[in-house]
Amino acid sequence: MALDIILLGPPGAGKGTQATRLESDHGMVQLSTGDMLRAAVKAGTPIGVQAQAVMDAGELVSDDIVSGLLGEKLDARGPDVPVIFDGYPRTATQAQVLDTLLSDRGRTLDHVIELEVDEDALVDRITGRFTCGSCGEGYHDRYKLPAVDGVCDKCGSKEFKRRPDDNAETVRTRMAEYRAKTAPILPIYDARGIVSRVDGMADMNAVSQAIEAILHPA
Numbered sequence: 001m002a003l004d005i006i007l008l009g010p011p012g013a014g015k016g017t018q019a020t021r022l023e024s025d026h027g028m029v030q031l032s033t034g035d036m037l038r039a040a041v042k043a044g045t046p047i048g049v050q051a052q053a054v055m056d057a058g059e060l061v062s063d064d065i066v067s068g069l070l071g072e073k074l075d076a077r078g079p080d081v082p083v084i085f086d087g088y089p090r091t092a093t094q095a096q097v098l099d100t101l102l103s104d105r106g107r108t109l110d111h112v113i114e115l116e117v118d119e120d121a122l123v124d125r126i127t128g129r130f131t132c133g134s135c136g137e138g139y140h141d142r143y144k145l146p147a148v149d150g151v152c153d154k155c156g157s158k159e160f161k162r163r164p165d166d167n168a169e170t171v172r173t174r175m176a177e178y179r180a181k182t183a184p185i186l187p188i189y190d191a192r193g194i195v196s197r198v199d200g201m202a203d204m205n206a207v208s209q210a211i212e213a214i215l216h217p218a
């Protein structure tokens with residue numbers, strides 16, 4: 001059976017980075033509700049139009065909308081593809097929906113990996129980040145600039161983008177939402193004995209190694 005995991009942690013904890021690595025190293029598939037919503041906003045779909053203001057404010061989009069999007073994407077994947085849930089669930093209701101989505105498809109949740117981080121450091125991390133507009137490679141104003149100014153190291157593109165919700169004020173709201181609505185769902189998974197905690201402030205490679213040890217213990 002496919003290995004299904006949740007990466008949990010506040011915005012900027014490194015969930016996306018680690019998910020991308022798991023995709024390329026282990027053939028897993030990242031299902032990010034944030035990415036799905038950004039695609040809907042970009043495409044100007046009714047869901048995108050409805051979600052945009054909520055996302056710009058750093059608040060949570062309704063459970064029904066995100067759960068609908070997630071269900072569609074999950075069905076687009078074969079039953080044998082291992083999935084990383086990134087940014088979902090974010091509320092107790094979503095956690096219940098995920099249980100049903102998985103059990104209806106004969107899937108089980110194997111691990112919930114919580115990336116533990118320091119909030120003040122996260123604001124610094126998030127407000128400097130940007131990505132290549134073509135291949136999605138991640139950069140940072142202070143910690144990781146392209147080797148040649150204005151040119152992506154990976155694909156050579158000269159176009160970069162920043163998320164509109166990566167400003168200090170919205171980031172604080174996103175963190176408050178995480179504390180109030182998402183962190184409280186951890187006990188549900190703790191009770192099942194499937195939560196592992198990883199130091200998300202460590203070097204990216206060290207975080208990847210720690211996740212690897214959880215997924216594939218020696």
Ligand code: AMP
Nearest residue numbers: 033034055058059060061066087088090
């Ligand atoms: P993310 O890329 O995961 O940081 O998500 C960006 C924004 O999309 C969040 O601040 C929310 O407004 C919205 N969003 C993403 N996933 C969810 C979710 N599971 N539930 C509600 N809102 C979400």
